Amino acid sequence: MRNNTLLTDLYQLTMAQGYFEKEKCEEAVFDLFYRRNPCGHGYSIFAGLNQVIEFIENINYSEEDLEYLAEQGFNKGFLDYLRDFEFEGDITAVPEGSVVFPHEPLIKVKAPVLQAQLLETSLLNIVNHQSLIATKAARIATAAKDRSVLEFGLRRSHGPDAGYYGARAAVIGGCEGTSNVLAGKDFGVKISGTHAHSWVMTFDTELEAFRTYARNFPNSCILLVDTYDTLESGVPNAIKVFEELQEKGIDPDLYGIRLDSGDLAYLSKEARKMLDEAGFEDAVIAASSSLDEEIITSLDMQDDEIDVFGVGTKLITSSSCPAFGAVYKLSSYAGRPKIKISDNVEKITNPGDKNLLRIYENKDRKIIADMMTLQEESFSEKEELELFDPRDTWKTTSLASESYKIRRMHEQIYSRGEMVYDLPEVKEIKEYCQSEKETLWEEYKRLINPHIMKVNLSHNLYNLKQKLLQKNGVKA
């Protein structure tokens, strides 16, 4: 692994030196949160936590790093501090794969301000990337309904890591597998792939190319049928090869065709008929070609016959919304709650050391609302709970006692610098994410104009926010 300790913005280091030089470096609380769901989605999937932990565990300023920083004008005392840097703070976070909503603290870092500041850029980099791709994958999986989606985007991702961690995030968010071999190996997820047009083109005939492929991979034989002419040549040749396998008594685990161009709805329906007529009702039809949630929805509307969607560029770059936009903001310093004000109401932060609670309906375990509270507040399910809208405060909802369940969303990741969290496997995160999506009513999952989940503030947090806004001369 490249040592990514210096993979940060210069201003984190200049500020850190500034804090180091101050007489006192007090404890700060930073919230990592985002402001808008990508692509107008109703929720996001939080991803990247394991890599955040890996980053923190591997922080190590090498002598070469320190030499470079000295050349940039950093002073010796500060560089000596970095040489022995160890994170000493607390971190809590929502579990990876959680369904999350705007303005909620996804990660909370409580540490000496110098240390908390030095984590900012990497935490944002990792979480912004993986949450973006996991959320896009969730959208695409929703469009595909119960059909498989495979991640095929490595060649178009933004460099090696974007393909590697992007495949991980896509699988967490809803893809069944990936074409990415290294991601498959390192994250224990399913890999798939067959052959390209170039394979067919190196043979004298398409039939010979298919035969050779089938001889090599009789048990997993998906043939790409659009090199020359899908319906005139590709599908008939594939059928011939499937018949030959049958004659040899071979019963493949997986076989079928892949369409990679043209009118996928039409071609899939025609190919389905041809395969069925030849007795290959269980042959799979896979399709790829600039797919995303919109095109899959359109294919579905046309009653396509595609069983598996291979999704590349538009997933791995989240092309319709290529940035997640999470930020990392100071919410408390030296025990005093802090607020960042802005002309843009959406950009005003929620002050103080906070908790994130999720309120489920008791009956069917669906989410009613989320609520941010101050750390010291406690709530009992045995009491009535009043929820109110932080923008339109006259809109209130009362939940009868025992009619709801409260869940504290954050888990302890670091305690006084010690990592105290059991890192789950990607498979577990994927399953958890699936169960998380099931806590949403359909109205929150639709792809266009979904219901907006209420993210409430407790009365105490609301009052604190108003007080700080007034102190800063902002009219409520």
Added chain:
Amino acid sequence: MRNNTLLTDLYQLTMAQGYFEKEKCEEAVFDLFYRRNPCGHGYSIFAGLNQVIEFIENINYSEEDLEYLAEQGFNKGFLDYLRDFEFEGDITAVPEGSVVFPHEPLIKVKAPVLQAQLLETSLLNIVNHQSLIATKAARIATAAKDRSVLEFGLRRSHGPDAGYYGARAAVIGGCEGTSNVLAGKDFGVKISGTHAHSWVMTFDTELEAFRTYARNFPNSCILLVDTYDTLESGVPNAIKVFEELQEKGIDPDLYGIRLDSGDLAYLSKEARKMLDEAGFEDAVIAASSSLDEEIITSLDMQDDEIDVFGVGTKLITSSSCPAFGAVYKLSSYAGRPKIKISDNVEKITNPGDKNLLRIYENKDRKIIADMMTLQEESFSEKEELELFDPRDTWKTTSLASESYKIRRMHEQIYSRGEMVYDLPEVKEIKEYCQSEKETLWEEYKRLINPHIMKVNLSHNLYNLKQKLLQKNGVKA
């Protein structure tokens, strides 16, 4: 470094095993090219070649990799071959930082088909990413005219590599520097950065925050002035601190303010007046906040007073066009030219082992056109040259002898498996890229509806293409 040898699509390995099992694995030629300039730009910047070479030099299937592949069903003979894999082919490419156009081979790989195939995914991944960001940076630098652009996007990039190599590509394409410390260290490019809002918020007053920062960094003192109120508080406090530096006899190398929100055109003009009136005519005004080429063009139209643009999310994700779309297509196999046909004319490939020539006007060294030829063709500047449009073949241009210069764009990178290229430093690539842009007339550089550069085919290549199209039953 993580071993990225397996960072590929599974089908590259299934095809490779297929080729391994065939009696003969013949020599193939693959072209890496793209079909459209991103964002409607008039040209692209080719970037990532050094990382392509690094990848090839580091190909190494570990025992752990081979074990994993064995579990996936690959056979022992093939895995033994991979264990000792060494690339044995030839590679030529245009130099990094070159101005390039659609359909031109940027990299040409000539190798046993198995080996050429195994390079595909990584070459595309690397070149697609860096060329995308370099091209976007060139657009933004064009909008900024002679003003500095700094790359600030690490926190929003698609994972660590996207920030690291993205900063590299942005500097090649036109940025003066980056906030990215590790990219600065490893690629020898300028880094910059000062402080965030959180710095100001940890002090009792903004003035105290600015004073402390200035005490720490008296020589490079850019103060962020929008934490509370830019014109009422931020700029006056910055001026007070600059006066205090002056009183102490300190004459900073660089000082000024940064605007990060609000109406940047208005605020920069007001701030400029206030700074000038206080006698700080050389104080720099930097600005950031969702900038891209469109917003910079708009600011410029309003006669803003910004000296330095910090560009983040929209550059590092190339948000308006987040994929480059390069492909890697077979153009020759076993000495026979190959063509990939398609209903979509844009997707029909150019067959055969080719050269890429660039034709400059002798007088002012501007590009007249590019021309793809067959490898064996030669041209002399002493003769008249006829250019004709490959789509509208009746459109021809004759260049008088001695009126033009021909440049062969490809350089030899690998020769029979040996790397024979001197890798340039990023600084040199950046300078070369700047000189490349100067070979374009302004009409090709404008951001909207630029002139389309002619990429011609030689008569021989054109005729070969027609012949193969007819052979495949496609009407010309």
